[in-house]
Amino acid sequence: MAIQLAPLPLPPSADASKFARFGREVVGVDPGNLTSEQFDEVRDALYKHDVLLFRDTTLSPEQQYALTKAFDPTSENYGHGNNKTEGTAKSILHPDLKTIPRVPQVQLIGNGTVYDHEGLAEAKLKHPSHKAFHKTGVSPEDEAAGFTRFYRWHIDAALYDLSPPRVTTLYALRVPRGTPQMCRYDDGSGDVLPVPLGTTAFVSGKTMFAILPPALKSVAVRARVRYAPHPYVWMAPARAKSTGLGIESDALEMALEELPSWEEAKVKVLPVLWKTAGTGELSFQVHPCGVAELLIDALPAGAAREGALYPDGAHLTDLREVRDLLYSMQRPAIAPQLVYPHDWHENDLVLFHNRGVLHSVVGAFTPDKVRAFHQCNLAASDDPLGPSPEDVATWA
Ligand SMILES: [Fe+2]
Numbered sequence: 001m002a003i004q005l006a007p008l009p010l011p012p013s014a015d016a017s018k019f020a021r022f023g024r025e026v027v028g029v030d031p032g033n034l035t036s037e038q039f040d041e042v043r044d045a046l047y048k049h050d051v052l053l054f055r056d057t058t059l060s061p062e063q064q065y066a067l068t069k070a071f072d073p074t075s076e077n078y079g080h081g082n083n084k085t086e087g088t089a090k091s092i093l094h095p096d097l098k099t100i101p102r103v104p105q106v107q108l109i110g111n112g113t114v115y116d117h118e119g120l121a122e123a124k125l126k127h128p129s130h131k132a133f134h135k136t137g138v139s140p141e142d143e144a145a146g147f148t149r150f151y152r153w154h155i156d157a158a159l160y161d162l163s164p165p166r167v168t169t170l171y172a173l174r175v176p177r178g179t180p181q182m183c184r185y186d187d188g189s190g191d192v193l194p195v196p197l198g199t200t201a202f203v204s205g206k207t208m209f210a211i212l213p214p215a216l217k218s219v220a221v222r223a224r225v226r227y228a229p230h231p232y233v234w235m236a237p238a239r240a241k242s243t244g245l246g247i248e249s250d251a252l253e254m255a256l257e258e259l260p261s262w263e264e265a266k267v268k269v270l271p272v273l274w275k276t277a278g279t280g281e282l283s284f285q286v287h288p289c290g291v292a293e294l295l296i297d298a299l300p301a302g303a304a305r306e307g308a309l310y311p312d313g314a315h316l317t318d319l320r321e322v323r324d325l326l327y328s329m330q331r332p333a334i335a336p337q338l339v340y341p342h343d344w345h346e347n348d349l350v351l352f353h354n355r356g357v358l359h360s361v362v363g364a365f366t367p368d369k370v371r372a373f374h375q376c377n378l379a380a381s382d383d384p385l386g387p388s389p390e391d392v393a394t395w396a
Contacts, residue, residue, distance in 0.1 A: 003041045004028045008053060008340070013193055015337035022204050023051040023340055031349055032063035039070055042351075046071075046167060047278040050356040051202055051340065054349040059171050061103040061118060061374060067351075068105070068376040071167045075378035078105045079165040080158045098123045105376055110174070111198075112370035125372070127198065127365045128152070135239035135248045138184065143364060148181045150201060150244035151361040152289065153334060156354050156377045159227040159290045161266040164384060165354050165377035166277075170200065172348045176369040183341075183362055186242035191336050198371060199341040201360045202352065205283030208333035209273060212284075215309050216329050220284060221387045221395040222297040222313070223272040225326075228253070229262035231290030244360055245334055246288030246327055249320035269295070271386025274355050282387060282395075283356045284333070286326055294322045303396050330358075355384050 008023035010016055024045060029038050031054045046052050059067075069075060078099075098108040101119040108117065111127040130149040131137040138147050157164035178197035185191040195201070209220060228234040238252040247253075256262075273282040298313035305311045316322045332338075341362065342350060352359065354377060365371060387395070 003038055003045065005045060005049070008051065009343075011194070011341060011343075013336050014340065018204075018207055018338055019340065021049060022207075023053070023202075024049045025053045025055065031057055031067055032059045034067070043071060044278055046351055046353050047276055047356070050204060050206075050353040051342075052351040053342070054351075055345065056347050057171070057349045058347070059349055059374075061100045061106040064169055064171055064374055064376050065103050065105050068167060068169045068378055072165075072378060072380050074381045075165070076105075077162070077379050078107070079156050079162065079168075079377040079379050081162055081379065098125065100374070105378060107375045109373050109375050110371035111176075111365040112367055114174075114370065114372050117372065127363070127371065128361050129364055130240075130244065133240050134242055134244070135250070136186065136242055138186075146179065146181050147184050148195070148363045149184060149186065149242065150334070152240060153203075153243075153245045153330075153358045153360045154289065155285055155287045155358060157287060158379065159231045159268050159287060160229055160262070161268075162379035163382055164270075164285075164380060166380050168352050168354050168375065168377040170350045170352070171374040172344045172346055173374065174370055174372040175344045175346045175348075176365065176371055178365075178369065181363050193336040193339055193341065195341045195362050196343040197363055198344060198365060199362045200344070200350070201362050202340045202342065202357045203333050203338055203359075205274070205285050205356050205358060206276075206281050207338060208284035208330060208358075209282050211332055212329060215307055218299070218303075218396045219296060219309050219325070220272045220329060221282070221392050222299070222310075224269050224295045224386070225272060225286055225291045226293040226295065227268045227270070227287070227290045228292040229256065229267050230259050231287075231292075233259055234292075235289050240289065241327075243331065243334060245330055246323055249323055251319075253319070268383075270383060273387050273391070274384035275386065275388065275391070276353075276356055282391060284329065285355060285358075285384065286330065288323065288326050288330060291322060291326060292319070293317050294325065300392055300396050334358075
C-alpha cells in the first residue's frame with residue numbers, strides 16, 4: 001500500500017505560506033514494518049518535506065534503529081559516537097544521553113526518573129535547561145509565569161571526525177501534559193512564540209536560505225565553515241545567546257591545547273549550504289555554536305561585483321566576526337512565524353531530515369514531570385554535498 005501524506009497542523013503563530021512544503025503526517029502505514037516500496041516513499045517524502053509525523057505508533061528500539069539505518073544502510077554508530085570516549089566525556093551533551101543497553105544506537109532522553117525501562121533499572125533524566133547554557137536566563141518569577149526560551153538551535157552532529165546524520169528519529173513514550181509556555185527571544189526584538197510544554201521546535205534550512213537578501217545568498221553559496229575540534233568540549237565553558245542561536249563572544253572557549261587530543265584530518269570543514277538528496281535544493285545548515293572559522297570563496301568569473309560582500313573571498317578567523325555574520329544570516333529564519341513547534345503526544349514518532357532543518361529543545365519541566373523519548377541518529381557514511389558549480393553561478 002502506498003503511503004498517504006497529510007499536512008501537519010500548524011499553530012496560529014506560523015506563516016502558512018512559508019510552510020507549504022514543510023512537514024507532513026504519514027498515515028496508513030506502520031513505520032516499524034515498512035515494505036521496501038513504502039520505505040522508499042517515506043525517504044523521498046522526508047527529503048521533500050523535512051519533518052514526518054507518525055501518530056499512535058508502537059516501535060521497539062530494534063525497529064527504531066532499523067528504520068533510522070535504512071536511510072543510510074552502511075551507517076552503524078550513534079551520531080555522536082561512543083559517549084564513553086575521552087572526547088565526549090567532558091562534552092556538554094554527555095549528561096543528556098542514556099543508552100538503551102540492547103540497542104546502543106538508541107538513546108533514552110527526557111525528564112524525571114524512569115524505572116525498569118528497556119533493561120535500565122533506573123534512569124535519571126533531565127530536560128536540558130537554557131539556564132545552564134545561556135549567558136542570561138529567564139528570572140524565576142517570569143519562569144513561574146510561564147516564560148521560557150529556546151535551549152539550543154542545532155543540527156544533530158558530532159561535528160568532529162563523524163559525518164552529520166541524515167535523519168533523526170524521535171519517539172515519544174511518555175509525555176507529561178502541562179500548561180503551554182511562552183518562548184521569549186530576549187534579544188530586543190520583542191519576539192515571542194507560544195509553545196506547547198516541552199515542544200521540539202524546527203525551522204527549515206531551505207527557508208533560511210530562501211529569505212536571505214541577494215548579497216548574503218552570495219556569501220552563503222561561496223562559504224564553508226570550519227568547526228572547532230571536539231566542539232562540544234571546546235564550547236563547554238562558553239555561554240549562549242538568549243535566542244539559543246549560537247554563542248556569545250566572551251572568549252570563554254577552551255584553548256585548543258586544553259582539548260582532548262585531536263587531529264587536523266578529523267576537523268570538519270563543511271559547506272554552509274547542503275544540497276538535498278533527491279531534490280537538489282540548497283539548505284542552510286550551520287550549527288552556530290561549534291563554528292570556529294569561515295572560508296569564503298571569491299566571486300566566480302563574470303559575477304557582478306557591485307554590492308557584493310567579500311568579492312575576493314575571505315578567511316575569517318575572528319570568532320566575533322564569524323559569529324556576527326552567521327547570526328545575521330540565521331536569525332531571520334527563527335522568527336516566530338517561521339518556527340514549527342511540535343505538540344508532542346504519546347506514541348508520536350517524528351522523523352526529521354537532519355540535513356534540512358535546525359531544531360531546538362524548548363521549555364522547562366519540574367523534576368516530577370516524567371518524560372521519556374527514544375532518539376536515534378547515525379553518523380552518516382559521507383559528508384553532505386555543497387552547492388554545485390551551477391548553484392554558485394546562480395546565487396553568487
Ligand atoms: Fe537534537
